[in-house]
Every structure is written in structure tokens, then in C-alpha cells.
Amino acid sequence: xxxxxxxxxxxEDLETPAPLVDLAIVDANLKRMxxxxxxxxxxxxxxxxxxxxxxxxxxxxxxxxxxxxxxxLGEAEVMADAGIDDxxxxxxxxxxxxxxxxxxxxxxxTVAIDSEQALTTAAEAAASAGHTIGVLxxxxxxxxxxxxxxVEDALALAxxxxxxxxxxxxxxxxxxANENTVAFVNAARAAFDDAGIAIPMVSGxxxxxxxxxxxxxxxxxxxxxxxxxxxxxxxxxxxxxxxxCAFDVIATVVSRPEENRAIIDAGSKSLTSDPxxxxxxxxxxxxxxxxxxxxxxxxxxxxxxxxxxxxxxxIGEKLRIVPNHVCPVTNLHDAIxxxxxxxxxxxxxxxxxxxx
Amino acid sequence: xxxxxxxxxxxEDLETPAPLVDLAIVDANLKRMxxxxxxxxxxxxxxxxxxxxxxxxxxxxxxxxxxxxxxxLGEAEVMADAGIDDxxxxxxxxxxxxxxxxxxxxxxxTVAIDSEQALTTAAEAAASAGHTIGVLxxxxxxxxxxxxxxVEDALALAxxxxxxxxxxxxxxxxxxANENTVAFVNAARAAFDDAGIAIPMVSGxxxxxxxxxxxxxxxxxxxxxxxxxxxxxxxxxxxxxxxxCAFDVIATVVSRPEENRAIIDAGSKSLTSDPxxxxxxxxxxxxxxxxxxxxxxxxxxxxxxxxxxxxxxxIGEKLRIVPNHVCPVTNLHDAIxxxxxxxxxxxxxxxxxxxx
Numbered sequence: 018x019x020x021x022x023x024x025x026x027x028x029e030d031l032e033t034p035a036p037l038v039d040l041a042i043v044d045a046n047l048k049r050m051x052x053x054x055x056x057x058x059x060x061x062x063x064x065x066x067x068x069x070x071x072x073x074x075x076x077x078x079x080x081x082x083x084x085x086x087x088x089x090l091g092e093a094e095v096m097a098d099a100g101i102d103d104x105x106x107x108x109x110x111x112x113x114x115x116x117x118x119x120x121x122x123x124x125x126x127t128v129a130i131d132s133e134q135a136l137t138t139a140a141e142a143a144a145s146a147g148h149t150i151g152v153l154x155x156x157x158x159x160x161x162x163x164x165x166x167x168v169e170d171a172l173a174l175a176x177x178x179x180x181x182x183x184x185x186x187x188x189x190x191x192x193x194a195n196e197n198t199v200a201f202v203n204a205a206r207a208a209f210d211d212a213g214i215a216i217p218m219v220s221g222x223x224x225x226x227x228x229x230x231x232x233x234x235x236x237x238x239x240x241x242x243x244x245x246x247x248x249x250x251x252x253x254x255x256x257x258x259x260x261x262c263a264f265d266v267i268a269t270v271v272s273r274p275e276e277n278r279a280i281i282d283a284g285s286k287s288l289t290s291d292p293x294x295x296x297x298x299x300x301x302x303x304x305x306x307x308x309x310x311x312x313x314x315x316x317x318x319x320x321x322x323x324x325x326x327x328x329x330x331x332i333g334e335k336l337r338i339v340p341n342h343v344c345p346v347t348n349l350h351d352a353i354x355x356x357x358x359x360x361x362x363x364x365x366x367x368x369x370x371x372x373x
Numbered sequence: 374x375x376x377x378x379x380x381x382x383x384x385e386d387l388e389t390p391a392p393l394v395d396l397a398i399v400d401a402n403l404k405r406m407x408x409x410x411x412x413x414x415x416x417x418x419x420x421x422x423x424x425x426x427x428x429x430x431x432x433x434x435x436x437x438x439x440x441x442x443x444x445x446l447g448e449a450e451v452m453a454d455a456g457i458d459d460x461x462x463x464x465x466x467x468x469x470x471x472x473x474x475x476x477x478x479x480x481x482x483t484v485a486i487d488s489e490q491a492l493t494t495a496a497e498a499a500a501s502a503g504h505t506i507g508v509l510x511x512x513x514x515x516x517x518x519x520x521x522x523x524v525e526d527a528l529a530l531a532x533x534x535x536x537x538x539x540x541x542x543x544x545x546x547x548x549x550a551n552e553n554t555v556a557f558v559n560a561a562r563a564a565f566d567d568a569g570i571a572i573p574m575v576s577g578x579x580x581x582x583x584x585x586x587x588x589x590x591x592x593x594x595x596x597x598x599x600x601x602x603x604x605x606x607x608x609x610x611x612x613x614x615x616x617x618c619a620f621d622v623i624a625t626v627v628s629r630p631e632e633n634r635a636i637i638d639a640g641s642k643s644l645t646s647d648p649x650x651x652x653x654x655x656x657x658x659x660x661x662x663x664x665x666x667x668x669x670x671x672x673x674x675x676x677x678x679x680x681x682x683x684x685x686x687x688i689g690e691k692l693r694i695v696p697n698h699v700c701p702v703t704n705l706h707d708a709i710x711x712x713x714x715x716x717x718x719x720x721x722x723x724x725x726x727x728x729x
Contacts, residue, residue, distance in 0.1 A: 032469065033729065035729070066672060066673075088673045108627075108673060109628050110627075111625060111626075112625065112689055113388065131628050131630060132628060132629065132688055134688040134689055135628075135688075161630075162636060162676060163628040163630060163674065164628075164630060165630060166631060269467060269468065270467075271464075271465045271466075271467045271491070272488060272491075272519040272520075274513060274517075274519060274520060274521060274522055278517065280465075280518060282464075282467075282728075285647065285701050286704050286726075286728050289646060290646040290647050290648075290701075291646050292646075315518060316444065316700055316701060317422075317728060318518050320517065320518060333467050345641050345672060349705070349726060350726065351726050370706065370707050370725075372390050372638075372639075372643050372673060373388045373389065373391070
């Protein structure tokens with residue numbers, strides 16, 4: 018797999034704050050998930066929201082992924098431009114039919130809906146494109162986010178999809194995949210059977226419990242994003258170990274005003290304010306000083322409490338920091354540095370900031 | 374003041390999520406702060422970290438601002454490229470002398486330091502550029518961020534600055550300006566007098582208490598950023614009212630899975646996870662539905678609790694949302710939409726993502 022070309026730098030020359038990705042860990046994470054899915058007969062459809070990178074998406078496809086998942090049209094447009102031709106938008110599109118039509122005219126599109134308004138968007142887009150769009154009905158498995166909460170609503174939407182020209186009912190979708198998923202799917206199967214509507218497949222998402230979705234027995238397709246890089250949240254969730262975390266933010270100590278306080282040049286504009294949950298306290302883990310805590314952030318400052326660390330970093334020292342939640346961190350940076358075979362080169366974050 | 378040209382759109386056509394700025398409120402906020410500073414003989418040096426926009430910086434300068442403040446070299450480079458010729462980097466630069474030298478060779482540069490390492494960077498840059506760099510010594514007024522904590526350390530650094538070729542001791546700097554600032558400055562004046570070193574000026578920062586800094590009696594220069602747009606934090610701090618908030622994120626309701634839950638298409642990748650502090654609960658204020666609470670965010674979803682609102686937004690409805698903390702929100706978006714005289718046009722966020 019060829020990599021995007023970028024200026025090569027050494028770690029010493031890297032200007033901070035800078036995201037640095039270990040490609041060997043990425044590849045191991047990708048392979049582990051693909052092998053898992055293959056061994057259980059589950060189709061893997063990686064979510065690109067984590068990396069927003071054409072090159073990373075192509076690595077996932079080269080290993081056997083069955084298309085990709087995007088959250089927003091802007092992400093899908095970038096990936097379609099790059100030649101990726103099977104895209105699920107796992108998000109209800111409302112009133113953006115023209116852009117969806119343009120995508121459907123050139124690549125295989127699937128969308129998720131949970132309302133008649135989102136169904137109308139898909140119907141308008143498919144009619145305008147003159148191409149079929151697959152439509153999943155999203156249901157709520159407890160996240161209380163998007164997704165219908167009642168089986169009868171899922172059935173009513175599926176029926177309307179099936180009746181709409183150029184739309185195909187592609188199945189059911191949820192996030193996350195869990196015990197509630199099983200209960201909903203089983204109830205849905207009974208109701209859909211009675212109505213004479215087949216459920217082609219069930220798509221479930223979420224890295225934290227990815228490696229046990231086969232036990233649920235109802236998941237045909239897995240949508241996961243964070244697994245490519247992992248982060249402190251994934252460590253806290255038991256999905257990954259520190260050795261599986263591929264994405265660090267490199268920061269420099271710029272001040273040591275007191276014995277037990279260091280200031281780094283990465284704040285909320287580099288690390289985000291997202292907490293790590295069970296992944297630990299503070300705003301990221303400093304690999305070389307695991308007993309320190311990045312206890313406060315302002316926009317460009319990270320305040321590091323050194324009280325419980327006998328080793329104290331010096332001004333000018335570069336630190337590798339595992340972020341709490343890598344997905345919004347990627348979205349802050351126009352490019353990442355990728356370390357492979359002892360070389361460091363710059364890769365674009367192609368879909369950065371494309372939230373529309 | 375001419376505005377950058379961009380495609381004009383109507384509010385109805387605006388694709389969401391989208392940052393929308395009311396230029397009349399911006400101008401009122403800028404004028405209010407400039408008038409305040411003028412009336413108290415304080416020099417205003419606006420911090421561009423909030424807007425990261427060349428056009429906005431030029432509006433501030435046109436009203437009488439005395440140069441600008443940047444937090445990072447990348448911001449300063451963009452502003453210097455645009456012809457802004459008096460820039461303070463209110464942040465300790467460590468090991469980036471070459472880029473600072475390139476700036477000092479073409480514009481009037483001032484930097485803040487709090488360590489010998491940062492002093493060395495400034496000295497190397499000034500020597501390499503062959504141009505004088507002004508150096509402020511940052512002290513800690515209680516934020517426990519950067520800044521020396523002892524007067525004797527400030528004095529030692531000032532002495533070294535004065536002894537270094539091409540460096541000028543430009544004064545003392547702190548954030549925020551408060552009662553501790555007064556105590557430190559008074560103690561410093563006594564110690565510096567004894568040492569025969571003049572303190573040319575004192576620079577203080579922070580929008581929340583900006584309108585009372587004259588009462589401190591020691592602030593010569595004011596660095597403020599958030600005042601241009603304001604946000605829920607500034608409302609909570611008593612600096613602004615809702616009518617002074619110029620920057621909204623426009624989002625669309627994309628799902629209404631239950632009577633009392635709406636989902637909007639703005640999550641942490643559009644609004645950030647920053648809390649509002651005393652500005653109120655949740656992740657932003659929906660202007661038209663002030664009794665709702667955006668109680669949870671995922672990356673592209675905002676979950677809105679409608680329980681305490683008799684009016685409930687419908688799917689497809691566009692909502693104006695006042696963000697909790699506008700500075701990191703700006704940094705998520707490559708462009709803002711600016712509403713002026715009934716027209717909406719796109720302005721670039723020129724220094725977005727420039728954290729190095």
C-alpha cells in the first residue's frame with residue numbers, strides 16, 4: 018500500500034504540538050479487527066470519522082473491509098472523490114438531497130434514517146440521481162441518540178422505503194451493538210415476518226465492545242472507527258492496551274514555573290476537552306511520565322501536575338501524549354505525521370472539519 | 374472597512390452546522406472595548422486567538438487597537454503576511470528561534486517569556502534577524518499556568534534581557550489581571566527600582582473582568598480576545614448579555630425520536646466539549662428554545678432535552694445556538710458566515726488550526 022508523500026522529518030525536528038501516528042500499530046489494529054470479523058462471518062465497514070484520511074480508508078479496504086462508513090456528506094464526498102465506491106452514511110440526512118443525489122449518481126450509497134423527513138431526503142436524492150439508494154432504518158439500543166424506539170415505527174419506515182421508487186430497504190442499524198440490540202432485532206424479526214418484509218441485514222457499531230459482537234448473534238455488519246488508533250477511552254473500555262494506541266500528540270514543555278508544575282504547548286485546541294472516562298484522570302496520558310496528570314487545559318496550555326512523579330520533565334523536552342478521545346483530536350489537525358520504518362512523513366487529514 | 378468577498382447565501386440556504394456571525398454585534402463589541410480603553414488611557418492589544426481572522430484583526434486595528442496579540446507563531450505568521458506589523462506573542466516560545474527571527478525581520482515583534490530557555494529562543498531569534506525583539510516577563514497572578522511566581526525571578530530575567538544584544542525589556546505581563554496582579558506589580562516596582570531597572574509597562578489580559586481593569590491602577594495594556602464575539606461563559610462571568618453574543622452555530626434538527634428529545638446535527642466537532650461554567654447547563658444555548666438543554670454531545674450529534682420547554686422544535690428546523698466557549702469553536706471551522714446589512718457571506722478563519 019503506497020503512502021501519501023510528505024516532507025520527511027526527524028522526531029527531534031518535529032514542531033509541536035503535532036499528531037504522530039505509528040503505522041505499525043495502525044496496521045496491527047486494522048488486521049486484528051479484520052481478522053475478527055472474517056473469523057465470525059461479519060462484514061467490516063470501518064467508520065472513517067476517526068481518521069478522516071483517504072490513505073487510511075484505502076488501507077482498511079485493502080485488508081478486506083466491505084465499503085466504508087461516513088457520518089456526514091462532506092466526508093463521503095471526499096472519499097468518493099478518491100475512488101471509494103461503497104459508502105454508508107450512518108446519519109439521518111434532512112434536506113440535503115442534492116448532494117446525496119450527486120453521490121448516488123457515481124458511487125453505491127446507503128443511508129440510515131429514523132424519520133419520514135429523512136426518508137423524503139433519500140427518496141428525492143434517489144429519484145433525482147436515477148440511481149438506487151439503500152436505506153437502513155436506525156433504531157435506538159439505549160444510547161438515546163438517533164434511532165426509532167419502537168419496532169412498529171421501524172416497520173412503518175421499512176414499508177415506506179420498500180414502496181418508494183429507487184429506494185431499497187437495506188436492513189436495520191444501531192449504535193452501540195448490545196443486549197438491547199438483540200431484543201429489538203428479535204422483536205423486529207417477528208413483526209417484519211408477519212408483515213412479509215425481509216430484513217436483509219443488521220448493522221451494529223462501536224469499538225469498545227467490538228470483539229464480542231459475534232456473541233450477540235444478530236450482527237451482520239460492524240461499523241467501528243476508533244479501533245484504528247485507539248485512545249485512553251478505549252483503554253478504559255477494555256478494548257485496547259497502551260501498546261495498541263497508535264496516535265500520540267507530541268508536545269513540548271514550555272514552562273516549569275514551580276517544582277511540581279510543567280506547562281506543555283498542547284491545550285484544548287490540540288487535545289480537545291473530552292474526558293477519558295474510565296481511561297483515567299486528566300486530559301491525556303504522558304507516556305514517559307505516567308504518574309503525572311494533565312489536570313487543566315486552556316486553549317494552548319496544558320497544565321501538568323508533577324506531584325506524584327519522581328521524574329520531572331524539563332523545559333524543551335518533547336512528550337508523547339495519548340489523547341483521551343482521538344476522533345475529535347484528529348479533527349483539529351490538517352495533517353498528521355506518520356512514523357513508519359524509522360521515517361516520519363506528513364499525511365493530510367483529508368476530511369478534517371467536514372461536518373456538513 | 375471592506376469585507377472579504379464570499380458567496381452570498383440566505384439563512385434558509387445555509388447548510389448546517391455553520392458558524393454565523395452578526396457583524397453589527399461584533400462592531401458594537403469592538404467599539405465598546407476600544408472606547409473603554411481610550412477613556413482610561415489603556416492601550417488595547419486584542420488577542421486574535423478568538424477569531425483567527427485577518428479581516429476581524431483589521432477591524433480591531435481600524436478602531437484604534439495598538440497592535441495585536443497572538444498565542445502561537447503560526448497565528449503571527451498569518452497576520453504578518455496580511456500586513457499587520459506590531460505583534461505580541463503572549464506565550465513562551467521554546468526552540469522555535471528561526472521562525473521568530475523571520476517574523477522579527479519584517480514586523481515589530483514582542484514576546485513573553487518566563488524562563489531562561491524562552492529567553493534564549495528570543496535572543497537567538499533577535500541576533501539572527503538583526504532586529505530588536507521586545508521581551509515581556511510573564512508572572513503568575515493566580516492562574517497557575519505560565520509565568521514566574523516570584524518577583525526575584527522576574528527581576529533576574531529582566532536583567533538578563535536588558536543585558537542581551539537585540540533584546541529590550543518591554544515590561545511585565547500576566548493573565549488574568551486581578552488583585553494579585555496589583556500585589557505582584559507593586560512588589561516588583563520596589564525591587565526593580567532598587568535594581569535600577571525601569572518597568573516600561575504592564576500588560577494584563579482577560580475578557581471577563583476587562584471593564585474593571587482600570588480600577589486596578591496598574592494595567593497599561595489590555596489583551597482581550599473573547600469580547601469580539603462573546604459566549605455563554607462571558608454571560609456567566611457578567612461581561613456580556615445574550616444580546617452581545619455575535620457568534621452562533623446554526624444547527625438543524627435531524628431527529629425527534631421521542632416527544633422530549635431532539636437531535637441536532639452539531640456535536641463536539643462543531644461546538645466542542647467545553648463547559649459554560651456559570652453560563653448555564655449543557656453544551657450551548659438554543660436561542661429560540663431557552664428552556665431546552667443540549668445535555669449530551671457525541672461527535673456529530675447534539676442531544677436536546679425538551680422536557681422543560683413547552684415549545685418543541687420540529688425535524689428540519691434550523692436553530693441558532695450560542696456556544697459555551699467560542700474560541701475553540703472558531704478553531705473547528707475553516708470559515709464563518711458573516712451576516713451584515715441583511716446579506717450573508719463567507720469569511721475565512723485564516724489562522725484556523727495553527728497551533729504551532
